[in-house]
Amino acid sequence: MKITCIGAARTVTGSCYHIQTKDANILVDCGAFQGAKDIEKRNEEPFPFHASKIQYLVLTHAHIDHSGLIPKLAKDGFKGKILATSATVDLCGVMLLDSAHIHERDAEWENKRRLRAGKPPVKPLYTVQEAANSLAYFQGVVYNKIIDLGNGIRVRFQDAGHILGSAIVEIWVKDDTHEKKLIFSGDLGQKNLPLIKDSTPIDEGDFVFIESTYGNRKHKGMTETIDEFAQAVSESLKSGGNVIIPAFAVGRTQDILYILNKLSREGKLNHLRVFVDSPMAMQATRITLKHPECLDKETLELVKTGQFPGSTLTLKFTESVEDSMAINRIKSSAIIISSSGMCDAGRIRHHLKHNLWRPECSVIFVGYQAEDTLGRRIVEGVKEVRILGAEIAVNARIYTIGGLSAHADRDELLDWLGKFKKKPQRVFVMHGEEETALGFAETIRNQLNMEAYVPRGMEEIQLL
């Protein structure tokens, strides 16, 4: 059996593996590369396989760095099935269309520029219609059940505790006479994340492909993080302005809602007026409530008794542009959650424009801010920013809450790997910046005495 590590090899994004045996042609994930322009250029390169020959795509979760090239796969002739948990199928229905929308918009911008320069137009990576077409190949599966795909392949999805619907995938591959078990960790969640169940420990397998996003870092505990967040919100509200929270629509927004709800129920924060201003966040919240199989016990109880997402706090989702603009007329005590999480697109920019210059307001950052984003510049303390064509002074109080990561840290990754009863033949360290992945492989060798290897992009590996 042969496996090609197409993406997320010595880098974080572009997760995609191609497994080949005499009879089987399977992909695990089909993710887009994300980040700087030259990295995203790789999304336009042709796939290193024939899309029409792939029988199954096994998808770990809905994040675009794992799912974002699915519409391109379908466009290139894929006719197989895409297996994912039901929640992932629902989330992809929203996220792939949104991704297509961004590609269309980017192409439109680029073409305006090209037209002026007398150059021929470009096509988007895929269109909204092409993304919609690709959804027909999805098939929802349940957790914790072995599914026989034929051609010597069986798979099982287990909780990964990362985002709604996220899964660790176990794949048994039979080539000729012998069978090997491969484990793809997908993205592993931090323990005790709000809402969703923690990751499932796996105790046997021959080859493990583990993520290493935070393979060199230690997070603060969840309790400490929630306290820090409560403190920030409470201080902010006392100043008499609004509180702006930039957050990704899928995952982080629901986490924040959960935490605000908890703090309000416990009486630690009172009379909260929360606005979630993002149509996608509204859809993602609806999908979250539709999938009790993904939720942890505490959340399930709250949903059953009508205490989540609303009840003790006032909660309003806004969909239309008019409703969104109406929020801008509120001058004090509103908590506004909007996307994008790094402030470089979406409605959040309007809220920053209206509140960032007011010293009585605050902005609470709850997620990673990549280089060259508006969010990063604000976090780094610039005094003035340009938003929607206007110069805006940064007078609001800025908070950064670091502990809400959806990824396990170094110790949690080691803990998960340490659950194997018998050492796997080899551990492949994936989905991390090169230095982090190499460092984490070293940690695995030293602390767990396992054989660990960091593949390069497009590296072909024989698994015997």
Ligand SMILES: [Zn+2]
């Ligand atoms: Zn992810």
Ligand SMILES: [Zn+2]
């Ligand atoms: Zn990922």
